[in-house]
Every structure is written in C-alpha cells, then in structure tokens.
Amino acid sequence: MAAASALLLGASASAGEAPAPSAPAISASIDLAITGLRSDKGNVLVCLSANPKFFPDCSKDKQARKLKISAVKAGTVQIADVKPGTYAVALVHDENANGKMDLRLFLPREGFGFSRNPKIGMGPPKFKSAQFTIGSDDAHYAVRMKYIL
Template sequence: MLLLGASATASEAPAAVAPAISASIDLEISGLRSEKGNVLVCLSANPKYFPDCSEDKQARKLKVSAGKAEAIQIADVKPGTYAVALVHDENANGKMDLRLFLPREGFGFSRNPKIGMGPPKFKSAQFTIGTDDARYAVRMKYIL
C-alpha cells in the first residue's frame, strides 16, 4: 500500500519545465559613415530570401537607430544555420536605395564576405548557432 501511495504521488507531481533552447547573437557593427537614419537587420535561415528578406516570413527583422547601432543583439535564436544582412538606411525610408543598380547606402553581411558583382550568396555569409551565445563583427561597406 505504501508503494502504491508513493507512485501515485510521484505521477501527480508537476512535470519539470524544459529550459528554452535558444541563444543570442551579438553583432558588433563598424564602419558606419554617419549616425543618420537606421540600420536594418535581417537574420534569415532561408537562402532563397537572402540578402533581401522582405518576403521571408520566418526572418527576424530589426530596425535600430544608426546612432545606437554599434552593438545589436538578436535574442532568442533557435539553433540552426543563418546569415545576417544589414543596410544603413540613412534616409530612413525602410529600404536600400540604388543608383544605376549600385547601392547608395551602406551594407554589411555576417562573416564579411568579399563583394563582387552583386550581393554575396547565403553560403558565404552563413554561420551555425547552437545554444551558446555568439558574437560576430560586421564591417559596413559603401560604394557611392
């Protein structure tokens, strides 16, 4: 009888809550040419939508005042493979402005890939994150 009572009590005990499995990504931004406007950040796991993640419903998008964009944190990121694209939206119109197909505003990517004709591929900017927090340095680049 005593054993039955103990097992009934144990089964009625509340289940332990599993800890959240996520991490934070800290981005250290350098090379902003001004404190005007905003820095638009896109964290995407989908190569199809990189670097313009405007159609990526799963992407994490942040807008940070350029004056406060030296350090940006993306919290609660689930383990996976991602890439980050940044735009220095100096005129705060919410998009990358172009002149003759060239960016008029600054841009940056995780892993700082070399820029040739057009934006880098997802693979050159990708990184994998687990449950440990990560820190990445991103250098902004300007063409015009």
C-alpha cells in the same frame, strides 16, 4: 507499455504530485559589433534569415528576424532568443530612413554589411558565404559596413 506509463503518470499527477518539469527551450543571443558606418543618420536595418532563398533581401521571408536600430545606437546590436540552426545576417544603413536600400544605376547608394564579411563582387554575396551556425552558446560577430557610392 506506453499505456502503462501513461497510467502511472496520470496516477502520480492525480495524487497531488506535479509532473516533471519540461526541459527549457534552447536558444542563444547573437551580438553584432557594427563598424564602418559613415554617419549617424537614419537607421540600420538588420535581417537574420535561415532561408537562402530570401537572402540578402529578406523582405518576403516571414520567418526572418528583422530589426530597425537608430544608426546612433547601432555600434552593438543584439538579437535574442535565436533557436539553434544555420543563419546569415544582412544589414543596410538606411541613411534617409525610408525603410529600404536605395539604388542608383543598380548600385547601392547606402551602406550594407553581411555576417562573416564576405568579399563583394558583382552583386550581393550568396547565403553560403555569409552563413554561420548557432547552438546553445551566445555568438559574437563583427560586421563592417561597406559603401559603393
């Protein structure tokens, strides 16, 4: 039966008819409203990851979406063309623009934030506390930056 279908499809295409168009790829956009930046210095580093193993430091996650936005323009950040799935977002206010989170005595010297604004205890939150699910509809999340030092 499959061979007959393939023959019919081939016959239609060769007779000058175009094959049926394929369905468009499903994706959505994530809009992040970022509040609580203590200054407009440096950049905001944004990481969208689907892999709990690489959260919140996604520097080794080859599949993660990473953005660098000037802190001056970081009030709203859009991550476009996100495929359906479960994700978490981590942000760093890289005030000195050196491309990383600076620490002092193992504590962050720069601001940070996470999707769903989980409570921060000893160490960063787990993926599960920051995760959200994306389907075909655009999503909007507010992220409040936090500073320890």
